Amino acid sequence: MTQQKIVLITGANKGIGYATARTIGRAGHVVLVGARDRERGTKAAAELAAEGLDARFVRLDVTDLATVEAAAAFVDREFGRLDILVNNAAISRDQHRGPSEMPVADLREVYETNVLGVVAVINAMLPLLRRSAAGRIANVSSGLGTVAFLTDPAPELRQYATLLGYNSSKAALNAVTLMYAAELRDTPIKVNAVSPGFCATDLNGHRGVLSADEGGAHIARQVTMDLPPTGVFLSELGGSHPW
Numbered sequence: 001m002t003q004q005k006i007v008l009i010t011g012a013n014k015g016i017g018y019a020t021a022r023t024i025g026r027a028g029h030v031v032l033v034g035a036r037d038r039e040r041g042t043k044a045a046a047e048l049a050a051e052g053l054d055a056r057f058v059r060l061d062v063t064d065l066a067t068v069e070a071a072a073a074f075v076d077r078e079f080g081r082l083d084i085l086v087n088n089a090a091i092s093r094d095q096h097r098g099p100s101e102m103p104v105a106d107l108r109e110v111y112e113t114n115v116l117g118v119v120a121v122i123n124a125m126l127p128l129l130r131r132s133a134a135g136r137i138a139n140v141s142s143g144l145g146t147v148a149f150l151t152d153p154a155p156e157l158r159q160y161a162t163l164l165g166y167n168s169s170k171a172a173l174n175a176v177t178l179m180y181a182a183e184l185r186d187t188p189i190k191v192n193a194v195s196p197g198f199c200a201t202d203l204n205g206h207r208g209v210l211s212a213d214e215g216g217a218h219i220a221r222q223v224t225m226d227l228p229p230t231g232v233f234l235s236e237l238g239g240s241h242p243w
């Protein structure tokens with residue numbers, strides 16, 4: 001195994017985040033299972049630990065700055081550094097309503113988690129990532145948030161082109177990714193958007209075509225790759241997505 005990494009994954013108690021934690025843990029790295037709910041997070045970390053993985057629960061609600069800062073203090077105390085941050089936690093509130101039907105309050109809730117939450121976690125963890133020899137920030141994004149998709153959606157995916165909250169929050173996340181990549185360009189820290197593919201999870205009523213395990217394996221591969229680029233949207237198929 002290459003050098004053991006300290007890896008924090010937000011929203012890792014289920015779905016793609018959990019599967020990512022398991023794949024990375026099986027590769028011998030320390031996985032910090034970020035979860036907003038103590039019970040769900042403890043259970044997920046215990047399941048991984050029962051497999052023999054070095055998995056620890058870290059309470060982290062990305063919309064609650066006190067928990068974000070406490071999580072950073074915990075990582076600092078226990079490990080003194082962070083090697084890989086996977087910003088995976090996200091929500092959707094669209095329920096297949098069109099943009100004109102989506103209440104601003106719901107939109108705000110989505111942005112609090114999918115955009116502002118990511119910024120809060122990156123800012124809190126950055127001092128720890130700077131102490132890594134090869135820090136990585138991976139923002140789990142979606143092709144649905146790319147300008148390429150929104151401009152010209154494939155016919156079979158057109159039904160997903162009007163998800164105002166989810167898609168525009170991922171578009172904002174893509175922009176956030178590029179800006180951190182630019183700010184950190186002269187450091188060892190690489191900042192990318194990553195893609196799990198269309199996976200069957202609670203987020204989409206299990207309509208995806210891949211399993212969460214397959215999506216997690218894609219994310220794990222993208223975030224642990226040697227010599228990654230920076231400021232790109234890595235594709236689950238290899239190579240990169242257009243923005």
Ligand SMILES: NC(=O)c1ccc[n+]([C@@H]2O[C@H](COP(=O)([O-])OP(=O)(O)OC[C@H]3O[C@@H](n4cnc5c(N)ncnc54)[C@H](OP(=O)(O)O)[C@@H]3O)[C@@H](O)[C@H]2O)c1
Pocket residue numbers: 010011012013014015016017034035036037040060061062063087088089090091113117140141142143195196197198199200201202203204208212
């Ligand atoms: N599924 C897909 O096809 C697909 C495709 C492209 C990208 N993605 C992205 O993949 C990531 C994971 O999605 P998923 O499909 O695995 O969804 P999911 O099964 O709904 O899991 C979402 C996770 O995020 C957590 N979460 C939500 N709000 C949070 C908060 N405020 N603080 C901390 N954790 C929070 C949830 O915790 P609770 O259990 O407490 O709710 C859960 O652990 C998301 O970024 C999503 O946009 C998914």
